[in-house]
Amino acid sequence: MADIPSCSLEQADFRGWKAICLSNGFVTIVAVPDIGGRIMAFDLGEIPLLFIDPTLAGKLFTAEQNQGDGSLAAWKNFGGDKTWPSPQGWENDDQWHGPPDPVLDTGRYQVTGMEHSARAASVKMVSPPDSRTGMQITRKVSLHRGSSRVELELSFKNISDRLRRWSIWDVAQLQAEKTLPDGKLAPETSCTVTAPLNPQSKFPDGYWVMFGEPANPQWGVDREHRLVVAKYRWEIGKIGSDACAPDLHSGWIAFSNPRQGLAFTERFPVFPGEEYPDNGSTVECWTIGKGRVANLDYEHSDIYLMETEVLSPFYTFQPGESHNFQIEWGACRSAGPILDVQAGGCASQRLAVQATHNGVQLSGVFGAFDSGNLLLTWLDKTGEVSGSILLASVNPAELIEFDQTFRPPAGATAAELSVLSEADVELRKLGTCELM
Numbered sequence: 001m002a003d004i005p006s007c008s009l010e011q012a013d014f015r016g017w018k019a020i021c022l023s024n025g026f027v028t029i030v031a032v033p034d035i036g037g038r039i040m041a042f043d044l045g046e047i048p049l050l051f052i053d054p055t056l057a058g059k060l061f062t063a064e065q066n067q068g069d070g071s072l073a074a075w076k077n078f079g080g081d082k083t084w085p086s087p088q089g090w091e092n093d094d095q096w097h098g099p100p101d102p103v104l105d106t107g108r109y110q111v112t113g114m115e116h117s118a119r120a121a122s123v124k125m126v127s128p129p130d131s132r133t134g135m136q137i138t139r140k141v142s143l144h145r146g147s148s149r150v151e152l153e154l155s156f157k158n159i160s161d162r163l164r165r166w167s168i169w170d171v172a173q174l175q176a177e178k179t180l181p182d183g184k185l186a187p188e189t190s191c192t193v194t195a196p197l198n199p200q201s202k203f204p205d206g207y208w209v210m211f212g213e214p215a216n217p218q219w220g221v222d223r224e225h226r227l228v229v230a231k232y233r234w235e236i237g238k239i240g241s242d243a244c245a246p247d248l249h250s251g252w253i254a255f256s257n258p259r260q261g262l263a264f265t266e267r268f269p270v271f272p273g274e275e276y277p278d279n280g281s282t283v284e285c286w287t288i289g290k291g292r293v294a295n296l297d298y299e300h301s302d303i304y305l306m307e308t309e310v311l312s313p314f315y316t317f318q319p320g321e322s323h324n325f326q327i328e329w330g331a332c333r334s335a336g337p338i339l340d341v342q343a344g345g346c347a348s349q350r351l352a353v354q355a356t357h358n359g360v361q362l363s364g365v366f367g368a369f370d371s372g373n374l375l376l377t378w379l380d381k382t383g384e385v386s387g388s389i390l391l392a393s394v395n396p397a398e399l400i401e402f403d404q405t406f407r408p409p410a411g412a413t414a415a416e417l418s419v420l421s422e423a424d425v426e427l428r429k430l431g432t433c434e435l436m
Contacts, residue, residue: 064102122143
């Protein structure tokens with residue numbers, strides 16, 4: 001492990017804000033407590049994934065300025081990633097009336113913990129108590145040596161004297177822009193958000209339109225690959241989906257920027273049978289583009305972004321009670337829209353098999369979340385290992401374009417591609433396919 005960079009943690013200036021920076025040589029995380037405990041950077045190498053509004057960089061506002069007249073135009077949308085209560089609305093006190101929200105969205109969070117070793121680094125930030133929702137939010141972000149995987153631990157605590165009911169809602173804003181030869185910004189229309197199509201979805205198309213035109217060309221379904229798809233076309237709108245993996249107990253949502261060759265992923269638990277907000281949505285995607293929302297018109301703005309939003313089920317909070325929800329981020333190289341996300345990485349081409357005259361040809365295109373070794377495992381019809389081959393070194397900064405021919409051992413009925421992490425010696429799956 002001598003050649004794997006150690007984790008680092010430092011307090012530093014970031015774009016004019018006081019920040020805590022976590023890094024491990026593959027990814028860098030920047031947390032800014034003073035603007036709602038936001039994560040304002042998640043970079044793969046030197047390339048940023050999260051959106052930052054340059055006109056607000058380094059700025060701080062009073063609670064009164066953050067609230068303004070309470071309209072959306074008054075909201076200080078710094079960018080980055082933040083955590084809110086759901087459902088959102090303005091009809092009654094069981095809905096979160098934001099943004100703007102000068103406490104939970106843009107309040108000054110306190111740093112209550114920083115931990116650092118060669119193997120891991122983390123920072124914990126806690127919001128001011130909010131009398132309107134009765135909640136106090138804790139956000140802890142952790143990264144580990146030799147990996148682009150980041151753990152986001154989110155907690156709500158009821159600080160009021162009555163029963164409360166909320167979902168934990170995390171919102172990441174991803175850069176979806178490109179720079180033209182004349183220096184102007186424009187939408188990067190190759191950017192795509194994908195999520196797995198729920199095999200038991202309550203929605204005919206696997207999603208529902210929450211805002212904007214129902215015929216928005218950005219929204220669609222890829223039934224061949226069993227995906228809900230949002231293709232960035234600089235239209236304003238939002239969809240929700242009850243997306244989950246085929247096992248019904250886990251889910252993921254992924255953003256890809258093929259021009260930059262990057263992917264950002266989020267993995268999270270799903271709880272079948274539990275009630276979710278927004279008509280049963282586990283994930284949502286919001287896009288900034290042409291059109292109006294409330295008193296804002298983005299027609300002539302230079303804001304180009306897509307949001308990936310993850311929601312927990314509703315939790316009932318007794319006074320003093322807390323509930324937690326965990327999301328795992330990943331970042332890696334990508335060759336196109338993400339078709340699958342597993343513990344070891346993501347696929348822009350799933351593992352596939354083709355019979356040849358001297359064996360089987362296995363192919364696929366992947367990004368890995370860990371520095372380590374690519375391992376091919378042969379499985380028999382009972383799922384037991386019948387052989388394995390160590391193939392090549394991999395890491396999050398390099399695309400894996402896999403295309404090799406093998407002669408499977410007798411009795412093998414499936415092939416599984418995994419990454420054996422060099423740092424923690426854990427084996428994490430990339431993909432599986434049945435042999436012909």
